[in-house]
Amino acid sequence: MSTIRKERIQSASQTRRGVGERARKRLSAFAGALLKEWKRLGLPVMDERVVVAVSGGADSVALVLALDELMKDGRLGVEVTVAHLDHGLRGEAGREDARWVEALADSLKFEVAVGHVDVKERAVRMGDNLEQAARRARYEFLAAAAGCGARVVVTGHTMDDQAETVLLRLLRGSGAEGLSGMEAVRVLDATSEILLARPLLGWARRAETEKYCRERDVEFRVDLMNEDESFARVRVRRQLLPLMETFNPRVVESLSRAAELLREDATVLKLAAVELLQRASEEEQAVRTEREASVAGSLSVDVLKGAPVAVRRRALRLWIAEGRGDLRRLELVHLVGVEKLLAGERGGRRAELPGGSFVELRRGRLLFYIK
Amino acid sequence: MSTIRKERIQSASQTRRGVGERARKRLSAFAGALLKEWKRLGLPVMDERVVVAVSGGADSVALVLALDELMKDGRLGVEVTVAHLDHGLRGEAGREDARWVEALADSLKFEVAVGHVDVKERAVRMGDNLEQAARRARYEFLAAAAGCGARVVVTGHTMDDQAETVLLRLLRGSGAEGLSGMEAVRVLDATSEILLARPLLGWARRAETEKYCRERDVEFRVDLMNEDESFARVRVRRQLLPLMETFNPRVVESLSRAAELLREDATVLKLAAVELLQRASEEEQAVRTEREASVAGSLSVDVLKGAPVAVRRRALRLWIAEGRGDLRRLELVHLVGVEKLLAGERGGRRAELPGGSFVELRRGRLLFYIK
Numbered sequence: 001m002s003t004i005r006k007e008r009i010q011s012a013s014q015t016r017r018g019v020g021e022r023a024r025k026r027l028s029a030f031a032g033a034l035l036k037e038w039k040r041l042g043l044p045v046m047d048e049r050v051v052v053a054v055s056g057g058a059d060s061v062a063l064v065l066a067l068d069e070l071m072k073d074g075r076l077g078v079e080v081t082v083a084h085l086d087h088g089l090r091g092e093a094g095r096e097d098a099r100w101v102e103a104l105a106d107s108l109k110f111e112v113a114v115g116h117v118d119v120k121e122r123a124v125r126m127g128d129n130l131e132q133a134a135r136r137a138r139y140e141f142l143a144a145a146a147g148c149g150a151r152v153v154v155t156g157h158t159m160d161d162q163a164e165t166v167l168l169r170l171l172r173g174s175g176a177e178g179l180s181g182m183e184a185v186r187v188l189d190a191t192s193e194i195l196l197a198r199p200l201l202g203w204a205r206r207a208e209t210e211k212y213c214r215e216r217d218v219e220f221r222v223d224l225m226n227e228d229e230s231f232a233r234v235r236v237r238r239q240l241l242p243l244m245e246t247f248n249p250r251v252v253e254s255l256s257r258a259a260e261l262l263r264e265d266a267t268v269l270k271l272a273a274v275e276l277l278q279r280a281s282e283e284e285q286a287v288r289t290e291r292e293a294s295v296a297g298s299l300s301v302d303v304l305k306g307a308p309v310a311v312r313r314r315a316l317r318l319w320i321a322e323g324r325g326d327l328r329r330l331e332l333v334h335l336v337g338v339e340k341l342l343a344g345e346r347g348g349r350r351a352e353l354p355g356g357s358f359v360e361l362r363r364g365r366l367l368f369y370i371k
Numbered sequence: 372m373s374t375i376r377k378e379r380i381q382s383a384s385q386t387r388r389g390v391g392e393r394a395r396k397r398l399s400a401f402a403g404a405l406l407k408e409w410k411r412l413g414l415p416v417m418d419e420r421v422v423v424a425v426s427g428g429a430d431s432v433a434l435v436l437a438l439d440e441l442m443k444d445g446r447l448g449v450e451v452t453v454a455h456l457d458h459g460l461r462g463e464a465g466r467e468d469a470r471w472v473e474a475l476a477d478s479l480k481f482e483v484a485v486g487h488v489d490v491k492e493r494a495v496r497m498g499d500n501l502e503q504a505a506r507r508a509r510y511e512f513l514a515a516a517a518g519c520g521a522r523v524v525v526t527g528h529t530m531d532d533q534a535e536t537v538l539l540r541l542l543r544g545s546g547a548e549g550l551s552g553m554e555a556v557r558v559l560d561a562t563s564e565i566l567l568a569r570p571l572l573g574w575a576r577r578a579e580t581e582k583y584c585r586e587r588d589v590e591f592r593v594d595l596m597n598e599d600e601s602f603a604r605v606r607v608r609r610q611l612l613p614l615m616e617t618f619n620p621r622v623v624e625s626l627s628r629a630a631e632l633l634r635e636d637a638t639v640l641k642l643a644a645v646e647l648l649q650r651a652s653e654e655e656q657a658v659r660t661e662r663e664a665s666v667a668g669s670l671s672v673d674v675l676k677g678a679p680v681a682v683r684r685r686a687l688r689l690w691i692a693e694g695r696g697d698l699r700r701l702e703l704v705h706l707v708g709v710e711k712l713l714a715g716e717r718g719g720r721r722a723e724l725p726g727g728s729f730v731e732l733r734r735g736r737l738l739f740y741i742k
Binding site: 170172173174175179232236239240246251254264265266267271272308310313 | 541542543544545546547550603606607610611614615617618619622624625626628629632633635636637638639640642643679680681682684703
């Protein structure tokens with residue numbers, strides 16, 4: 001379990017001292033750009049607490065320093081909690097980072113929440129891989145840190161992170177949803193009302209965050225895991241993107257732009273899928289009387305057949321997610337199996353899904369059997 | 372201008388001799404896969420002439436050899452015209468390739484059409500770049516070769532070509548339409564009813580076409596321009612894809628799959644855009660009386676505003692293409708300019724388009740002024 005210590009609560013209106021303190025004539029370009037995006041995303045500007053996830057790397061440190069600049073300049077009046085999770089993967093180096101982030105928050109007079117978890121142990125216990133376990137632990141920790149009344153958690157993900165995400169998904173063969181990359185604002189998790197916002201994602205390059213830290217005379221931490229080329233993301237950053245930049249020096253911006261366009265597409269197609277699902281479910285009441293307890297839902301084959309494949313596939317995906325509770329281990333091949341039922345191809349009236357549930361074709365409807 | 376010589380017309384039902392002649396017990400894997408895709412795409416199987424574009428490289432040679440195998444085996448009964456265009460860019464090497472393709476067609480008893488153009492001269496004359504001029508010359512030549520009654524032109528583009536195309540578009544920052552890559556079947560050009568089909572695109576790897584040529588004891592030609600790394604496509608093939616394969620050995624298949632998914636998405640979104648355009652144009656009759664001759668069309672701002680951005684942007688793109696006759700030099704920035712009119716942002720009621728036409732906001736409608 002993570003342990004959280006809260007330290008030093010101080011309202012944003014109080015005077016600050018410490019790192020980067022000096023009277024500024026005008027806003028830095030970095031803080032100005034952050035403020036613009038902050039407002040565009042509708043993030044809180046007054047009298048609200050905001051949790052900022054800070055690893056100690058240049059991106060999140062630049063984010064917290066720019067928030068400090070904006071608050072000192074009177075442009076923002078929020079209350080900041082700096083949240084740092086030590087994943088327990090790097091021993092003393094991890095503990096040092098935690099102490100460093102605490103000292104930084106201290107110098108900025110921000111509240112700080114530091115958590116320590118053993119991600120390896122959690123991975124084994126939950127049957128997750130290390131990356132999944134780390135993500136889960138992080139989200140739990142951030143939700144807990146926000147628990148004391150914060151509506152928004154912000155992270156320092158940059159446009160470079162976005163480009164890396166898009167390429168990693170492309171390497172895996174994702175469709176529009178995957179290639180959309182990260183969203184600038186979304187809910188932290190399905191059960192939560194806390195928003196996760198990434199106000200650097202749409203515009204900031206990693207080099208700019210480093211430059212801004214230097215301007216503020218803050219030496220950010222360097223995570224050696226960011227240099228370990230056994231991680232695909234690190235190789236994307238250090239090998240693939242540099243090669244792509246020899247084709248187009250602005251490829252990071254291009255990838256980010258492509259992700260944005262595809263995200264807009266995905267939004268429309270998801271809406272169309274939800275509508276299709278409603279239409280295809282309509283007669284369900286009629287068949288419900290005769291249906292077994294193990295049938296989680298049924299859809300009209302005729303309605304589905306009349307829809308374009310891009311919408312139908314998304315509708316089936318949503319339907320299966322609803323029926324099973326999640327999309328774990330659901331691959332394109334399973335969806336294609338269900339689509340084959342619609343086509344009435346030889347070789348069966350049943351499509352198996354991972355985990356024992358299945359979809360069966362009966363009297364013009366697809367029936368979803370849960371295990 | 373291209374010159375076309377037609378040689379040797381022989382119906383598909385006559386006996387053949389020459390390259391690859393031997394009694395086959397069963398269909399090769401390559402020809403079998405081609406036949407399956409050929410039928411899936413609804414390409415002609417009997418008594419029709421098909422033009423096959425053959426450069427002399429492994430891909431197009433494998434295609435024509437596999438068609439030969441399918442015809443000898445009685446699986447296809449089409450009539451084949453082998454079409455080869457010498458672009459005039461490689462001097463004697465280009466003429467040698469042309470002679471080689473003629474000899475190949477001869478040995479297979481296929482009709483052959485060879486064209487010679489001076490692409491450089493055409494590029495200068497038409498104000499195109501070399502790539503555009505080459506593409507234009509190729510399409511004209513293929514249309515002419517098909518002129519004698521062929522409904523379909525087939526090319527030897529493989530899944531590797533598709534992956535390269537997707538990456539080149541990604542490097543440029545394309546949205547779904549660009550990332551959809553090449554279509555397996557489309558019309559040859561906007562004014563034509565001739566279909567351009569790529570029956571290797573969805574499944575064949577370049578290595579398979581080379582292997583099949585070797586199995587048939589045919590030494591395909593190697594175009595030295597395919598090794599010239601000053602071409603972005605060559606560098607994608609020789610540097611970028613090999614690096615991506617170190618992440619995922621099946622990345623070519625993944626890219627091809629992503630392109631297919633995005634193409635399905637783009638189909639739905641284009642349809643939605645066409646519908647939106649119709650709705651937004653509906654009241655146009657009412658305003659037509661008062662409109663000037665230079666107004667090519669008008670759209671309701673309210674209708675456009677109610678649509679999601681992904682659909683609206685496509686609708687505006689279609690609208691501008693209709694008004695101007697083409698999309699030349701139209702960039703995303705111009706569309707964004709038109710969208711800003713909708714948002715009613717300060718700074719103008721007019722969005723300029725390249726070439727002197729513009730869109731103006733007036734009394735709740737967007738008016739398209741052509742130059």
